[in-house]
Amino acid sequence: MVRKFIDWALANPLLVLLATVALAVGGGYAFTHVNIEAYPDPAQAIIEVVAQYPGASAEEVERQVTIPIEVALAGMPGLETTRSKSLFGLSHIRNQFGYTRDYDQAKQDVLNRLASVNLPAGVNPVISPASPIGEIVRYTLVSDVDPASGKPYYTLSDLKSIQDFIIQRELLRVPRIAGVTGVGGTAKRYEVQPDPVLLRKHGVTLAQSQTALGNSNTNSSGDNLTQGQLSIVVRSPGLFGNGQDPQQATLAMHDQAAAAESLRSEELRRCVEIRQMVAASVNNVPVRVDQLVDGGSALNADGTPNWSDADLAKKGVVISHQTRQGRVAISRPRNDSDGKQLRGPDGAYLWDDDDVVQGIVLLRKGQESMPALRDVKAKIDELNSPGHLPPGVKIAVFYNRTDLINKTTETVNENLLVGMGLVGAILLLFLGGTSGPP
Numbered sequence: 001m002v003r004k005f006i007d008w009a010l011a012n013p014l015l016v017l018l019a020t021v022a023l024a025v026g027g028g029y030a031f032t033h034v035n036i037e038a039y040p041d042p043a044q045a046i047i048e049v050v051a052q053y054p055g056a057s058a059e060e061v062e063r064q065v066t067i068p069i070e071v072a073l074a075g076m077p078g079l080e081t082t083r084s085k086s087l088f089g090l091s092h093i094r095n096q097f098g099y100t101r102d103y104d105q106a107k108q109d110v111l112n113r114l115a116s117v118n119l120p121a122g123v124n125p126v127i128s129p130a131s132p133i134g135e136i137v138r139y140t141l142v143s144d145v146d147p148a149s150g151k152p153y154y155t156l157s158d159l160k161s162i163q164d165f166i167i168q169r170e171l172l173r174v175p176r177i178a179g180v181t182g183v184g185g186t187a188k189r190y191e192v193q194p195d196p197v198l199l200r201k202h203g204v205t206l207a208q209s210q211t212a213l214g215n216s217n218t219n220s221s222g223d224n225l226t227q228g229q230l231s232i233v234v235r236s237p238g239l240f241g242n243g244q245d246p247q248q249a250t251l252a253m254h255d256q257a258a259a260a261e262s263l264r265s266e267e268l269r270r271c272v273e274i275r276q277m278v279a280a281s282v283n284n285v286p287v288r289v290d291q292l293v294d295g296g297s298a299l300n301a302d303g304t305p306n307w308s309d310a311d312l313a314k315k316g317v318v319i320s321h322q323t324r325q326g327r328v329a330i331s332r333p334r335n336d337s338d339g340k341q342l343r344g345p346d347g348a349y350l351w352d353d354d355d356v357v358q359g360i361v362l363l364r365k366g367q368e369s370m371p372a373l374r375d376v377k378a379k380i381d382e383l384n385s386p387g388h389l390p391p392g393v394k395i396a397v398f399y400n401r402t403d404l405i406n407k408t409t410e411t412v413n414e415n416l417l418v419g420m421g422l423v424g425a426i427l428l429l430f431l432g433g434t435s436g437p438p
Helices: 002-011 013-033 058-073 103-114 156-171 196-202 206-216 246-250 256-276 369-384 401-431
Strands: 046-052 079-087 090-097 135-142 177-184 188-192 220-227 230-236 278-282 285-288 317-321 328-333 350-363 394-400
Touching (some): 002 013, 058 103, 135 401, 156 246, 156 317, 246 256, 350 369, 369 394
Antiparallel strands (some): 046 090, 188 317, 220 230, 278 285
């Protein structure tokens, strides 16, 4: 049989050459498009449900959120185990399915069951995009330091806003990415600090001022005004700051000092607008928020501030942040342009930052990591180019799975080459002799 095949190959060299070329092209294509992973994902379909219940104790979360969700998810096809954890204001349910259940099917089953759960008002359970080997990129946001003050140009609240409203939304558009999680930093908020003495003096209750603040920060619309062939929509903008994102104006700037000053100016303008708002009307006399807050009135009769910018946001209406539950720190090696490790002025080889904003890019389960890594790198390079982020803000990647995959691939290639060499040497030793006596 083998002799006939050899005779046929010798008699048809053109067909043999065409088959060889086809095999070479197919093999080259398969080699360049093979999915190389640092390690496989042998985990079963695991769907994690997360629900926040702010202000509730662990017992309340367990009774009102965790148990109803567990009951609703029980009995799903392929569900093997359910593990839950109830913390202060947080419920976490981990559902593990069998190997016979596809991840997308299991996820859809969980979504269908969650739609029928009766939970307290304001509690919206979501599915976590995390997977056992889903983290492919980690990065931090860095900005320059003002030499005059010794502080960064941008606050942690600025960087947190950039992460949540610019970078996260851009990276979620990258194919194969399941989610982008931002940790660290501070979530900015404007706080109104009423003075009980002033509230009593003007006859305004705390509930009145709170309701007025909520109702004033909204836009309202009227009817359509028709003028000939033109129809005009009548609107009354009422959002603080006219509903404009102050970060948008900084994208066109080139000076980071000017961009930071623009953000601080917009914050002060919103503080003034909050103070100008009418909280109640007592005996047909409007009472502004400015007259009810700690520190007394900071505005003139015409609504213009009579305090300096430095003092305007220190009392009464201040720029603060949500209560923090922790912070993110990072240590980076001090290296020169050639990669050589250096010692800093303090004698340490590491540069420490005790408070940073970090982002984690999560790969969708079952997707190829190398194409996703290339797309994420291209998107980060695009965001780091001028005009996409405020001037001076950069995305600094400190973990990239590409390095791990390349190292694993080098190890596999080395083992294959060494193995082929050993097999070839053994074959030559045993089969490379003469076929018969001289």
